Amino acid sequence: MRTVPLAALVDRADLGLTVLVGEDALDRPVCWAHVSELVDPVPYLLGQELLLTAGVTLPDDLDAYVSGLVGRGVSALGFGVTPVHNAVPTDLVDACRAQGLPLVAVPPGTPFLAVSQAVGTALAEAQNAELRLLADSQRAMTRAAVRPGPVDGTLAALADALDCWALLLDADGEVLARTGGAPTPSDDLRALADRVGAGRGPRSAGTRVDGDHVVLTPVEHIGRRPSVLVIGRARSLSVADRAVVAVALALLALLRQDPDPAARLAARLVFGGDPADLLERLVGDSSFQVVAGAGEEHYERLAETLGTPLVDVLAEGFRAVVAAGSVTAPDLVVGVSAPATAAELPAAEREAAALLRRARATGRSTWAEEGTGIATLVDPASAQRFACRLLAPLAEQRSPSAGELVETARAWLAQHGNWDRSAAALGVHRNSVRHRMAHVERALGLDLSSAQHRTDLWCAINWLPPGWPVPEQSE
Template identity: 55%
Template sequence: MVVLHNRPTMVVQTVPLRDLVARVDLGLTVLCGTDALDRPIRWAHVSELADPSPYLVGEELLLTAGVRFPSDVPAYVAGLVSKGVSAIGFGVEPEFPTVPSSLVEACAAQGMPLLEVPPSTPFLAVSQALGALLAEIAVREQRMLADSQRALTRAATRVRPVESVLTTLAVVLNCRADLVDPTSAPDELASLVARVASGTGPRSASTQVGEDHVTLDPVESAVLVVRRDTALSPAERAVVAVALALLGLLRRDVESERGQIARVAASALLRSQVADVTGVLGPGPYRVVAGESRADYDVLAQRYGPLVSKEGDGFLALVPAAFEVSGPVGVSSPFAEPASAPAPISAVEDAAAEATALLARAKATGAPALPASDLSSLVDPVAARAFARRELAALLGRPELVETLRVWLGQHGSWDRAAAVLGVHRNSVRHRISHVERLLGRDLGTADARASLWLALTWLD
């Protein structure tokens, strides 16, 4: 089913029924419907009417002591089912010493979860417990939203901001996030992507593709497609809204984003005016420097002018091979700005890719990242890439897991430091790494597995 959204809708927070049942202090017993404990509960409502359905709106936990127990129990339950009631809580005593068997049978037959509320638990205690759970979720989601906003904002200032925002969104929501054009959309979403991107139809849409919940939102002439095995919560949709705002700003410069490597040598290289480059830098070879320090950018821009490419707070610069890479250019840098190995002008794009990869490694480890001069230089690049893809095959469709693994290994398995780099809670890192272990079938507690996967990440395209 496809749902088109022309305007935002208010979503009231809910709690899974199982979370309320799990409260030991309430002493609730599930009499039937154990397979439906994921049903959402918005509020608890007490009613002793023989037919309370006209006064219900759905997703309630209906609490009753059977003071006016209905004569037609199946019809009573059917009315609650038709109104979308999530569960019934029956309080035993003083009216009934046990839950009536007719109610148990009717609920079981119609798929309605039925809870027994013991005499020691007032209905008010159930309502208060539900309120406390809702408050906990609200606080947790507000914290998640604030942390995600900071992480996305940081990502938007990196050298490749569009890619960084998409990767960060995938990590914080544990989803797959892609920015697609109507001409490159997957077949199962092509028509929906075209409608959302056209600007004349719905502002967003959601649908189900296989087991994935998919949301689509326009970003300039492209569409942000978010896939996950569970639906997004209201707070998670707010995180997507932050990403949409950032991507909208960055998308306006998407063509220059895609041409970033070419801009390393600025207009001189774009027009193949090699003489201009050699006149500024000499005959070569050259290095490409990737960094994010404003102070370092200012130094390099003043020294090399048009051969420095800026994107937000990040930059790429074409410099002579004799450029000093053993320490920071500016005192503000927390680590040396990564520079590629020396390369001729014909290989400057490969050098830019190497420098960008070194920057990602340096940010993951918090330590200087230098061009490979030992093990990597002994490995055939084609064989290395094949090894990397074989080792990480189960993760290649999950960029958020690849990034989490890269950062976690770079931080020597520290949950706290990895969480700080990723901008998420340490428990999220634990959850993702355990998921990585299951997908790869590897024990990441062993040095062999960690070393093998770190090399695979290093050699991955």
């Protein structure tokens, strides 16, 4: 249950509350302000309320009245001055002081409704503060996780968000990473971490180290024993704080895995929340492209050159996610996918990898938007073999020549089979176009009324190597 400290109400000048008892207990949690004029309101209370009363039916036995409130767990009593009582009864003040129940006087100009609204406002502000804490810390940790030294960076961001120190211990109790202020783990702390990580005891544990509240939680890893995250600070963790820790655990679990390259890139895109939201915060756009490159490159250089922190450097090359239209890296030979949404990034990564193969063959970067569209996704050598094999029957043609047949077919296909437009493009009579295309169909054994055959012919024509046809050498 979300609560706010009693001090959040007492400190509001517009309410004018006066603390009569319990000035040293203003950290008491208040879940709501409840008004009751019953002689015995206890059956209708849940605990942690600020109970408001004007003393309309104040009982004679005030000690018993206060004792019932204390037993129910009421956080404080607010007494409204006038119209029933011109001052808070002295006996009530004495009873609250004797039993340790904070007592505040509500002045005549402050309606009980104003106090209730103030509690609601304070609760809403506390909720918003928790949401901001979670959002800001998630953003900081995910940014750290995609930069050099991701484990150390994630721990540092966690420590900054929660004002705590942090340690990451491996299965043997050795320190993998630590933040400033973190103590050297004692034998007792290592033993407790061993129990948490081994699963022989609780899945999380708490202790105290040099006066700090310390929490130990396992960081799960697939196929091997968990490491253990240890965090400590002067005050205990709230529900919102634990949500921040949960984000850190998810990040550390991903960062400590060793997945294949595609899985690693995908993991770095989705950890911490919705991929689109994460990408827009890191890259600053809602449309993205994947850049694939080969060779040994350093992360820092690539991140600076490509203008993105989302770079995954591997032994065989790199992959990066950039804002659409921002790739300007003339000194790199890369494959660049078409613009994609966050959900389309896995397909874009495969497209960029295919384009990279073509870029390496030609020695220049290849964009998905260039050339013949999806045709650029095919390996150049395989494409040329397919073209030469399909068009081989035309290679020995003399009248019309192979070149005339290929160019006629190119124009006819480009004009969607329109005879007149094809003839105009070639500068010949439409009957010549018909004659040549009939020759192509017979020689290649194709039915050009078939969409598949037209597609095969179009791709083959565009994949032909320079100088084709080349006469075969005699053996």
